[in-house]
Amino acid sequence: MNASLLTALNRIVGSRWVRHRPAELVTYAMDGLPTHESLPGVVVIPETPAQVREVVRLLHLLQVPFVARGAGTGLSGGALADPDTVLIALTRLNKILSVDPVQRRAVLQPGVVNARLSEAALPLGLHYVPDPSSQAACTVGGNVAENAGGPHCLKYGVTTNHIVALEVVLPDGSVTRLGSLQGEAWGPDLVGLFVGSEGMFGIATEITVRLERIPESVRTMLADFSTVRGASEAVSAIIAAGIVPAALEMMDRACVAAVEASIYAAGYPTDAAAVLLVELDGQTDAVEAEAATVREILSDRGAREVRSASSPADRARLWQGRKKAFGAMGRIAPDLAVQDAVVPRSALPDIMDEIEKIRRLHDLTISNVFHAGDGNLHPNISFDRRDPAVAARVRLACREIMAACVAAGGSITGEHGVGNDKLDYMSWIFNAETLGAMRAVRRAFDPSEMANPGKVVPVHACREWSVVKSLRQ
C-alpha cells in the first residue's frame, strides 16, 4: 500500500485504527477456514457509517479494491484480502440502535455480535432467530453477507427471511436504503438480492431485522441410532409426517467421540453411529402432541434411546455438545476444515457412505455434524496444515466430497457461501451463461468489481452476458 493511501486512511479513522505492519496483519490472514490464507495490504477499522462511506469513496476514487470483514468466523475464505487490497473490519460498528417490541424490529450496526442481539431482545420476550454455531462471536453484518443459517433456520428460515431493511454503502461510496420496516415496498426484492451477496454489492452499515416471539413451549429430544441410515430415515419420516421441527440436527460417531472427550461432554452415547437432536417449539399443547409423534417415529426407525428435555437447563445440556462440536473438534488436531454442502434429504444415507469412502482413501479424520432437516452437511476434516502432504490430501478430499454431493443432486454450499474456497466448483453447477448473468448483476452494483474482488463468481468461466443478451435481441 502506498504511503499517501495510508495517510489518507489515518486521517479518516485515526492512525490507531489503520493496521499495516505484518505482525498486525497476521490477525486478518484467515477466516474460520484454515485452508486459505492471505495477508491484506492494510486493515482499516472505522467507527461510524460515515467513516465507512468515506473510506469506500476514497478507495473507489483511487480504484483500490476492498474487502469487508466482520468477526472473521466465515468458512469460505470470503473475508480474506490480497496484499493489494484494503480490508475494512466492521467490528467497531457494534451499536444496537433500537429495539421496537411493538413492530418487533431491531435496528443495528453490522458489527453487533449475533448472540448479543438476542440478549438485548430477551427482556421483551423476543429473539433474533438465525443462530449460526459461531453466534457467540459472529456479527450480524457477516450473517447478512453470507446469508447465514443455523440449527433453528429449518423452521424459521435463514438470515434473508429475517432482514427487512438495509442501509448500504455501494462500492462507489454512495449510500442507499433497501427495503423498509415492512420489508420491500414494491419492485424487485433488493434486500433479498443483497443478503448473501458475500460483500460484492457493498457494505451494509445499518441493518433492520425482524424479531420473533420466544415460543411458549420448547421440547428437545436426543435420539441415538446404531446406523446413520436409520437416523437419516428418521429425519425424512419426521418431515414426511408434516412436522417441521425448530431444529433437526445430526452428529456422527466421530463427532460424538470428539464432543464427549472434551470439556463440552454432554452425555451423548459414544457407541452410537449417529445422534439426532430434535427440537419442537410453539404452543404447549401442539408441542406435546408433536413430541409424541416424533418419539414414535424415532423408535419405529430404530432409535436405541430417546431422551427428552423441556427445562431450560436440561435443554442447554442436550444442545451443549452440538453447539460446541466445532470447538470440541479443535482438540483433535491443530486445524479443522469445515465443509458445507447440501443434498436432498433422501440422499443423506448414501452421501454419508461416500464421505466415509473418501475418508478412508485419503486416510483422514472426518467428523460429520449437520442440519439434517434440510440436508445441509458439514463434513469436518481435522488435520495439521503444517504438513504439506496432509494439507494436499485435505484439499483433494474436500473436492471429492463436494463432487459427490453435486452428483447426488445437491449443491456446493448450504450456508457458508462461495467465497474463494468454492470458486472452482461454481462451474460444476452453473453454466457459462448463468455465471455471466451473475457477473452482470455484480457489475450493476460495482462496474469495476472492486468490492471483494475475485470471489464468488469465477470470471474466467463467465460468458460475457451483455454480448449473449445482445445476440438474442
Place this chain on the structure above:
Amino acid sequence: MNASLLTALNRIVGSRWVRHRPAELVTYAMDGLPTHESLPGVVVIPETPAQVREVVRLLHLLQVPFVARGAGTGLSGGALADPDTVLIALTRLNKILSVDPVQRRAVLQPGVVNARLSEAALPLGLHYVPDPSSQAACTVGGNVAENAGGPHCLKYGVTTNHIVALEVVLPDGSVTRLGSLQGEAWGPDLVGLFVGSEGMFGIATEITVRLERIPESVRTMLADFSTVRGASEAVSAIIAAGIVPAALEMMDRACVAAVEASIYAAGYPTDAAAVLLVELDGQTDAVEAEAATVREILSDRGAREVRSASSPADRARLWQGRKKAFGAMGRIAPDLAVQDAVVPRSALPDIMDEIEKIRRLHDLTISNVFHAGDGNLHPNISFDRRDPAVAARVRLACREIMAACVAAGGSITGEHGVGNDKLDYMSWIFNAETLGAMRAVRRAFDPSEMANPGKVVPVHACREWSVVKSLRQ
C-alpha cells in the same frame, strides 16, 4: 501529479473537466498580473458544491495542496498554483440560486460573474454595488476571496460590507455555514474573517449578498485639471465638505492619452494633467444640491472645465474611459503590471511626484488610474515581459513605488490582495508577532496549510505565535 490522483479527480468531475496537458494548463499559468507565472499540476473544474467538497476532501486526505480560482482576473498572483498543486476552477458553479426583492438578498454560486448579478437584480430595481473594473469577467467568489473593491465602494463599502452569509468548504473538506440572511447572528464576525482571506480558509460554495436599491438619481461630473496636485486637493476638499460621492476617480495624463487613443475614446481632454470623475447619487433634490457644491469646489481648485451628465447614455460615455482604462492601456504594450496601494488622501500629490521620479529613473511607461476618494492608487506599468531587462526594471519599480507608498503612511494593498506578488512587502508593515498571529489564524482553519499554500503570510517572517503566547502566560 500522479496517475491515481488524476483518475480519482476524473471520477469525481468527469475526465472532460480535469486538465493536465501542458497546452491546457497554460491557460491557468497567470492571473491578470503578468509579472508572475506558474503552471499548476492539474486543473479540476467541478460543477456542483458537492463536487467541490469531494475534491477538497480527497486532496485533504492525500495531503495535496490546492488553490481555488475564479475567472483569473486577480492582480496579485493569488490564483496561481505550483506544479505540485491542484487548481480548482469554480467557473462552472455559475448559478444565481435566488433573488429576494423583499429582504434584498441574492444567493448565488461563487462562479457567477459580478456584472451578471446586477443584471439579474435590475428588473427588481436592485443592484449589487461592488463593481471592480473587471466586473464584466470577474466572479463574485473571487471578489469574496480578495475582498474586492471598485469605484462605487467609496460610498457603499467594499465586498465585505455586502456579504451576509457563506457556505464554505473548509480545507479538510468539511462544510460550514458562516453568517445568516441577517448577517452574523452573534459572536465573532466569521463572514468578515473569511471575506478577503485570499483562499487560505477554504472555498465559498454559496454566497448570500446584500442588494441595494438603484438610487433615484445619479449625477456624474468630469473635471480636468492642469496639475495632479490641483485634482488631488479637489478630492480632499469634496470629502472635507462632508460629501461622500458614490465614486471619485482620478486618471492621469498617460491614462487619458491611452484611453483617447483607443476605441474606448470618451472625449477626455488629452492635454489635462489629471481628470476627475465624480459621481453623486441618492434622492434627486439632495443630488442636485451636492452637485452644485461639488461643481463650486472643483472650479475653486482649478478645474479647467466641468462636464455634467445625468442621462444614462451621457453617464455611460463619461464612465467609458475609466471602465475601459485597463483595456486601453493594453494597446500600448503587450503587458500591463497593475499595481495597488493606498496612501492617506492628503499624500496623493506627493506620491504622484514620487511615482513620476521612479518612472523616469527606470525609463518606463506608467499610467495612473485610481480611486482617489479613498487614496487607493493603481500605477500601471506598460511593458513587454519578453525583454528580461525591462521585466527586471518593472519589478524594481513596483517595489520602489510600494516602498514610497508605505513611507507615506500607506499600505501595500487597497483591494487586490497580497497573493504572492506582495508577500515580500508584508514584513514592511507587520512585525513578526503580528505575522505569526495571522499564521495562527490561518492554521485554525487549515492546520497543514494546504489551501493556497505559500501565499499572503510570509512563513519565514513569522514568529511562532503559540510560543510567543505561551511565553507571556
